[in-house]
Amino acid sequence: MKLTLHIWRQKARSNKGGFQLYTLADVSEHMSFLEMLDVLNEELVVKGEEPVHFEHDCREGICGCCGAVVNGEPHGPKSGTTLCQLHMRHFHDNDEIWIEPFRSKAFPILKDLIVDRGAFDRIIQVGGFIAVRTGSAPDANGITVSKESSDLAMDAAECIGCGACVASCPNGSASLFVSAKLSHLGLLPQGQPERLKRALAMIRTAEAEGFGYCSNYGECEAVCPKRIGIHHIARANCDFHKASFMVYQGTGGKAAVG
Amino acid sequence: MKLDSRIPSGPLEEKWTRRKNGVSLVSPANKKKSTIIVVGTGLAGASAAASLGELGYTVKAFTYHDSARRAHSIAAQGGINAAKNYQNDGDSVYRLFYETLKGGDFRARESNVYRLAEVSNNIIDQCVAQGVPFARDYDGHLANRSFGGAQVSRTFYARGQTGQQLLLGAYSALAKNVGAGTVQMFNRKEMVDVVVIDGRARGIVVRDLVTGELETHAGEAVLLCTGGYSNVFYLSTNAKNCNVSANWRAYKRGAGFANPCYTQIHPTCIPVAGDYQSKLTLMSESLRNDGRVWVPIRAGDNRSPDQIPVAERDYYLERIYPSYGNLAPRDISSRAAKRMCDEGRGVGPGGRGVFLDLGDSIKRLGKNVIEERYGNLIEMYERITGEDPYSVPMRIYPAVHYTMGGLWVDYDLMSSLPGLFVLGEANFSDHGANRLGASALMQGLADGYFVIPTTIGDYIANSKLPKVTVDRPEFTEARQSSAAFVQKLLAVKGHRSVDSFHKALGLILWEHCGMGRTKESLTTAIQKVRALRDEFWADVRVTGDAADLNQELEKAARVADYFEMGEVMCRDALLREESCGGHFREEHQTEDGEAKRDDENFCHAAVWEYAGPGKEAIRNVEPLAFEVVHLAQRSYK
Numbered sequence: 105m106k107l108t109l110h111i112w113r114q115k116a117r118s119n120k121g122g123f124q125l126y127t128l129a130d131v132s133e134h135m136s137f138l139e140m141l142d143v144l145n146e147e148l149v150v151k152g153e154e155p156v157h158f159e160h161d162c163r164e165g166i167c168g169c170c171g172a173v174v175n176g177e178p179h180g181p182k183s184g185t186t187l188c189q190l191h192m193r194h195f196h197d198n199d200e201i202w203i204e205p206f207r208s209k210a211f212p213i214l215k216d217l218i219v220d221r222g223a224f225d226r227i228i229q230v231g232g233f234i235a236v237r238t239g240s241a242p243d244a245n246g247i248t249v250s251k252e253s254s255d256l257a258m259d260a261a262e263c264i265g266c267g268a269c270v271a272s273c274p275n276g277s278a279s280l281f282v283s284a285k286l287s288h289l290g291l292l293p294q295g296q297p298e299r300l301k302r303a304l305a306m307i308r309t310a311e312a313e314g315f316g317y318c319s320n321y322g323e324c325e326a327v328c329p330k331r332i333g334i335h336h337i338a339r340a341n342c343d344f345h346k347a348s349f350m351v352y353q354g355t356g357g358k359a360a361v362g
Numbered sequence: 363m364k365l366d367s368r369i370p371s372g373p374l375e376e377k378w379t380r381r382k383n384g385v386s387l388v389s390p391a392n393k394k395k396s397t398i399i400v401v402g403t404g405l406a407g408a409s410a411a412a413s414l415g416e417l418g419y420t421v422k423a424f425t426y427h428d429s430a431r432r433a434h435s436i437a438a439q440g441g442i443n444a445a446k447n448y449q450n451d452g453d454s455v456y457r458l459f460y461e462t463l464k465g466g467d468f469r470a471r472e473s474n475v476y477r478l479a480e481v482s483n484n485i486i487d488q489c490v491a492q493g494v495p496f497a498r499d500y501d502g503h504l505a506n507r508s509f510g511g512a513q514v515s516r517t518f519y520a521r522g523q524t525g526q527q528l529l530l531g532a533y534s535a536l537a538k539n540v541g542a543g544t545v546q547m548f549n550r551k552e553m554v555d556v557v558v559i560d561g562r563a564r565g566i567v568v569r570d571l572v573t574g575e576l577e578t579h580a581g582e583a584v585l586l587c588t589g590g591y592s593n594v595f596y597l598s599t600n601a602k603n604c605n606v607s608a609n610w611r612a613y614k615r616g617a618g619f620a621n622p623c624y625t626q627i628h629p630t631c632i633p634v635a636g637d638y639q640s641k642l643t644l645m646s647e648s649l650r651n652d653g654r655v656w657v658p659i660r661a662g663d664n665r666s667p668d669q670i671p672v673a674e675r676d677y678y679l680e681r682i683y684p685s686y687g688n689l690a691p692r693d694i695s696s697r698a699a700k701r702m703c704d705e706g707r708g709v710g711p712g713g714r715g716v717f718l719d720l721g722d723s724i725k726r727l728g729k730n731v732i733e734e735r736y737g738n739l740i741e742m743y744e745r746i747t748g749e750d751p752y753s754v755p756m757r758i759y760p761a762v763h764y765t766m767g768g769l770w771v772d773y774d775l776m777s778s779l780p781g782l783f784v785l786g787e788a789n790f791s792d793h794g795a796n797r798l799g800a801s802a803l804m805q806g807l808a809d810g811y812f813v814i815p816t817t818i819g820d821y822i823a824n825s826k827l828p829k830v831t832v833d834r835p836e837f838t839e840a841r842q843s844s845a846a847f848v849q850k851l852l853a854v855k856g857h858r859s860v861d862s863f864h865k866a867l868g869l870i871l872w873e874h875c876g877m878g879r880t881k882e883s884l885t886t887a888i889q890k891v892r893a894l895r896d897e898f899w900a901d902v903r904v905t906g907d908a909a910d911l912n913q914e915l916e917k918a919a920r921v922a923d924y925f926e927m928g929e930v931m932c933r934d935a936l937l938r939e940e941s942c943g944g945h946f947r948e949e950h951q952t953e954d955g956e957a958k959r960d961d962e963n964f965c966h967a968a969v970w971e972y973a974g975p976g977k978e979a980i981r982n983v984e985p986l987a988f989e990v991v992h993l994a995q996r997s998y999k
Contacts, residue, residue: 115910116910116911132636132638134635134636134748135636135638136640136746138640139638139639139640142638142640142861143638146859146861146862148905149859149860149861149903149905149914150857150858150859150903152903152905153905154905154906154914155905155913155914157911157913159428160602161427161432161434161601161602161603162434162436162437162601162602163601163602163640163641163643164437164643164644164742165742166436166437166523166525166526167432167434167436167437167601168431168432168436169427169428169432182745184741185745189742189745189746190745191745191746191748193748214572214911215910215911218911220428221428221429222428222429222549224429225429225430225431225537225540225547225549228533228534228537229537229538229540229541230541231541232534232537233492233493233534233535233537233538234491234492234493234534235538236488236491236492236535237416238409238412238413238416238488238535238811238812238815239484239488239811239812239815240491241484241487241488241490241491242487242491243487244446244486244487244489244490244491244496244504245446245448245503245504247490247491248501248502248503249498249502250498250502251498251499251500251502254495254496254497254498254502257493257495258495258520258521258527261495261520261527261530262521262523262526264526265429265431288493288495289493292493292495294490294491294492294493295493
């Protein structure tokens with residue numbers, strides 16, 4: 105098929121960016137979206153032009169590297185699918201496709217379609233874990249977890265940290281990302297001791313990183329390639345408010361129990 | 363090259379305990395003063411960095427990704443082995459050890475494999491405590507599944523995303539340490555050289571992938587946790603950025619490279635669809651628990667699978683290997699698939715494919731059970747191929763998946779370059795000539811959580827390590843030579859893209875050094891690789907600048923290393939005049955087409971030593987001594 109592409113090009117964070125027009129004459133329907141970009145880049149390199157930079161790695165939808173906004177939708181038109189798993193059979197001959205980076209205040213653009221999602225790491229670093237020293241764990245079957253809790257935790261744990269939720273949100277909120285981690289750990293017995301402290305720390309850090317609040321647009325759920333639901337946000341808010349009233353207002357362990 | 367494996371004395375089952383009891387310890391004050399550089403943050407790197415940070419070392423961790431959570435460990439699907447014997451089906455540390463060693467066709471070090479099996483149980487405990495949501499039975503206990511090469515059910519799993527969940531566990535432990543300030547994390551920095559001072563690894567050079575700047579970092583020890591080299595074949599199941607460069611640069615600084623010809627071809631991948639194909643996708647081996655592999659009995663039978671009656675189907679794995687059936691080990695299943703296709707019985711476009719059929723299991727268990735077990739894999743297959751595996755059998759074909767070869771290490775995981783340790787897939791130690799399914803995750807975490815935290819202290823405590831800074835001339839030299847290498851690539855200004863060279867190299871290696879190898883094919887491959895390498899350096903076009911985010915430059919540097927590495931891989935395959943595991947020399951096979959080892963002449967690891975630019979690498983040998991197991995012809999029949 106023949107395609108017209110409008111692709112966001114931006115040399116670096118400090119440069120001004122803009123859409124550039126490209127055409128591809130012979131795209132196979134069996135190609136993935138990123139393979140289609142590979143074909144374009146091959147043409148550009150042979151001409152001595154700089155290829156379109158985009159982040160990608162596993163191309164199996166699990167590493168969370170890839171992502172771009174395609175015709176206004178993060179990861180493109182097919183639901184539950186990362187950009188690398190989107191195939192060209194979902195497009196038509198003579199389609200016009202607009203491709204731009206995941207835009208958000210908290211995700212500065214580095215080059216072309218590549219953004220800096222370092223804020224996600226910093227959110228995890230303040231509490232997105234269960235603290236356990238290496239070698240100090242009890243026998244694994246000593247902790248039983250109901251299959252229901254385990255399955256629900258796994259649903260949330262499937263988050264790949266791609267940032268599509270942020271890119272789709274009119275508020276630029278990271279609530280789906282944050283709440284998925286809070287649900288994953290908060291639904292398991294191992295995660296209980298730090299549950300409230302974790303909610304407080306992660307949600308406050310998200311705010312400090314420049315992500316907006318959730319106001320239930322639900323766009324995040326619609327674009328999430330792992331189909332993570334916004335009910336996790338409700339659970340996270342519940343924990344956050346509980347924590348705000350109860351404990352851990354200060355730092356350094358001097359928690360006041362109210 | 364001196365290759366002292368430093369295997370502890372004593373009976374096999376006591377070696378690790380003896381080693382642990384015998385190591386020198388480092389005082390808390392001295393740990394703080396010792397900087398450990400960890401390169402790569404997959405399962406091995408993240409677990410090592412987290413554990414060492416927790417112990418009190420000053421840890422610097424490096425990844426070329428934007429986050430440690432992206433490492434390729436995340437893509438592992440099926441599971442992780444452990445000898446828990448929760449199913450009470452007769453499993454034990456010894457059985458896991460023996461099956462892993464046998465699966466590797468008796469080309470791994472006995473003592474290392476035993477230790478791996480021994481610590482496997484701790485790994486599961488550790489991961490569960492971290493909140494890894496392993497699959498559970500209705501009673502709340504952990505569930506298990508079976509995997510290739512094993513007759514017990516010892517594989518723990520988290521749907522089809524076990525690697526993701528284990529990596530996120532290790533990543534969370536790492537993040538906790540970064541938050542606590544015990545690990546300093548460096549994202550988007552790619553290691554380009556190891557700095558050697560007075561014969562020891564004392565630092566690294568990294569390229570900042572955003573600014574292009576070359577930075578130097580000094581420390582007391584360097585850990586390479588940088589994965590395997592499957593992408594030398596261009597098409598593999600590895601993530602696009604996986605590369606051999608960190609290991610190759612270390613090799614050029616004095617670390618021996620062991621058994622580069624041991625590459626694993628995974629039997630169940632989605633077949634190649636076109637020449638634009640950028641990578642291959644694995645369909646987890648766990649599918650073989652419920653999927654039956656077959657081809658038509660008659661060559662050239664082009665009927666659609668539902669039109670071929672059962673009597674005209676050849677369930678060849680069940681026929682040839684009745685005791686393991688569809689769960690025969692990977693190397694054996696892959697070669698069997700190739701033989702079927704070579705006989706003209708392959709299916710799908712081009713005839714390079716076999717059926718993996720879930721139909722009988724769906725009839726027996728119901729679609730919902732199959733969906734719960736493999737839903738995400740089936741969905742992935744459907745997305746890529748546009749076909750529905752619930753109604754049409756999947757088509758699969760072998761693809762390069764894992765590399766058992768890697769930097770040589772002793773029992774303590776130290777390479778032949780003192781102070782340079784190698785963990786996970788990047789080293790050569792535990793899988794011999796073929797890795798069994800669900801063992802890679804086990805090894806990465808064993809090395810990172812349980813082996814290195816013990817053994818590194820012994821090195822730090824017993825080595826004279828005067829403090830060095832990056833002002834030393836050795837750092838300047840390494841940085842300058844790295845800068846010169848970048849400039850050399852940019853200066854070619856030829857006509858062909860990096861990818862076009864990489865694809866051509868991959869094709870040569872797949873055809874001549876892939877599933878079947880001969881003296882003739884390997885000799886041809888070496889000549890072709892050399893010729894293409896010359897062409898690369900004369901005609902490659904690397905666009906952009908050095909001082910910029912430049913993905914073409916990143917790829918070019920990696921491909922340049924593949925050209926050198928690929929040649930050594932072929933030479934290793936050429937000189938190993940036997941078949942073992944994934945290394946199949948067609949001249950050396952049994953009457954029924956199985957791999958035929960030559961224990962008299964090749965019961966050793968071949969360790970390649972860099973001899974200088976333009977010179978042929980030198981082959982050294984570490985003999986493998988088996989104290990406990992009896993070397994046998996592998997049989998899965």
